[in-house]
Amino acid sequence: MIPEIGLAALWLAAALAALQLLGGLLGAGENGHPLAGVVRPAAVLQAGLCGLSFLCLLYVFALTDLSVLLVANNSHSMKPLIFKLAGAWGNHEGSMLLWVTVMALAGGAIALIERRLPERTMLATLGAQAFVGLGFYAFLLLSSNPFERLVPVPPEGNGLNPLLQDIGLAFHPPTLYVGYVGLSVAFSFAVGALLTRSVTPEFARVMRPWVLGAWIFLTIGITAGSYWAYYELGWGGWWFWDPVENASLMPWLAATALLHSASVLAARDALRTWTIMLGVVAFSMSMVGTFLVRSGILTSVHAFAVDPERGSFILALLAINIGGALAVFATRASTVSEGERFSPMSREGALVVNNVMLSAILGIVLLGTLYPLLTEAFDVKVSVGPPYFDPVGAIFFYPMLAVLVIGPLLRWRKDSFARVKWPVLIAAALGLAVLVAAALLSDISLLALLGLALSVAVAVSSFVPLRGRSLRRLPIAVWGMCIGHFGLAVALFGMSADSAFQQERLIASNVGDVVNIGPWQARLDAVKPAAGPNWVAMEAEMKVSYQGGEWRDARPQARHFWTPPQETSEVALITRWNGQLYVAIGNQTQDGRWQLRLWWKPFVTWIWYGGLLIALGGSLALVGRVAGDLRRRSAKGKLAERREEQEASA
């Protein structure tokens, strides 16, 4: 019964989306159209129904109701509860339901809360949101029904991919999805503003918190995904330029550019059409990512279903949504009048550089990700990896960072270099000193060297905007900016230091042998079998010591799962403030030795601390913006009250 309730709720939600689209279109076209009144309630109700449907799915997974095909295919009664629940979205249908649910919740939220924009713009926005939503409802209901029944009921389920049986999985996809789908709001706002010709600073202010929110989740999702790949795959790397990773990076790049251009539009009424364009591009990248990941044209742990029909369906949705938005853009962009002017040496000028560079990086990542698909059409199989992405991306990333040293110090509209000369020169000198010192100390690749130098320069300059200001009265959003930029510097330092100074050892070790790696000593004491609820493993009992200090335990495992059968490597991580020792156990050799692979990775953890700092900066900016909006709203309310009183007394 519960699965049928979930399915019915979905159909009802789809019908409401159709109503919302109709009402939105008519209401946006004509003031005071009778159907306009249904738009907001329809959006809110739709959110509730999708939420209900998703709860139904969680319920059947929690109970392991094997009469539901999806549960039988992807779950198992012996899994811990948290992985049963996580299994609900660890498959194609469930993850699409999550997508639709997040989208409906976002639409419901703007319908409920947002009242600052002209009502016709809001109606067009909600109409656009419903239009995008309808496509995904159709996809879900017609080709990916998560509640399909299975007859006869099997005695046991197939289990969940063991690589995904990790606490990271419980939060990673929902986090990324909130980010991906949250950008649909920016898309809808952009289309709505274009349709009703109201691209104003107010539009940017209204859109910004939504983009910020989505961006924070994307940042956390990417950071967590990177750490997951780092410790779960056992390959010692933290970013592989896998298409799936790129699929999450591309919307982030577009959203980052959008945040910065929206701040220009909000503060200075410039970059109007560009901001609209980025709003469209950001969510388009989310959809491209979904297409790449879910269509099965790429093999990865994320590609659940290799089903050409689904791939074509998502591709069609992609074409309709992006094509439609671009058509609206092409016909309406010329009606958006030019914004305010600014000198190249100004905050706006620096932000334009940021935007152009981010767009270039986005293009580079997109081309590199799609290239294997393009060549496959000509029957040439290639793969594209770090030798392409690292240097080509850096050509645009590093100049952008150089501008980031100066940009936040500049005033809006027009400024001179002389005014900000000293802090910039100090930051540059420190960066240069690091460059020279690192180059003299050891043989480091150019990319890592420049990365170290730039990270120091950006870290120093990121707090200069606080100079000479009362820290108490400083807007929270400025703190957010400083911490976000500082986080970027911290992450870049971690990446560069790891690439410059990491050491690796691969050996076949006898029990009792001691291995030296960098400042560490590691001793293999024993290798013993271990077992969990659905796996068995060979576990190495090791002791490790940093610079001859206290011996600490390290227990890497080679795990074997049986539902479904698969091998995974559980690495041992010994964390210090200045880096991590990373130990993986391999296979046993014929003469009884064990393969061990050890890395000493200086400052590698700073990559993820940096990612979290970036997200923290975004959160502070969000809090600052929302608080500012609330204050302004209450001030406006008081003003109106006073005026009424005055009128009444007069």
Place this chain on the structure above:
Amino acid sequence: MTDSATKGLKPKHQRLVLLSLALVALIGAGLLAAWALRNQASYFYLPSEIIAEAPAPDQGVRLGGMVEMGSIEEQPDGTTIRFIVEDGTAKVPVSFTGIAPALFVEGSGVVAEGKMSADGVFVADNLLAKHDENYMPKELDGMTQEQVRKQVEATLE
């Protein structure tokens, strides 16, 4: 708006300047990407292809095929293995130093990432093996019927 920096530029012109700058940067990025992709993409070879037309020794490529039965040989250092990858018509010796995936077994499909050395041995720095029943490295998935049939025959012989 009377100051010198912004006076000379009409709004329309500023938009034009910004647009052309952005276009130049993006087209530059596109051209650079196209050039780098041609040089840096790692091409996929079957054993017969890599023998017929060997890539340059410094060029990273992928070699895919079946691991010949009885060919895996462990080297004395305990971390290097040598084996033979074949596609039914040609055989290529492969040397790999590292931890081989657990599902890397004889008679099964493999994609080796690495470089073709001058002496005809493929030096792999990574092995992608069949993950489970449902997963096959993408490159092997697309083999022609003929190639697959040959492989099955080769495996049965």
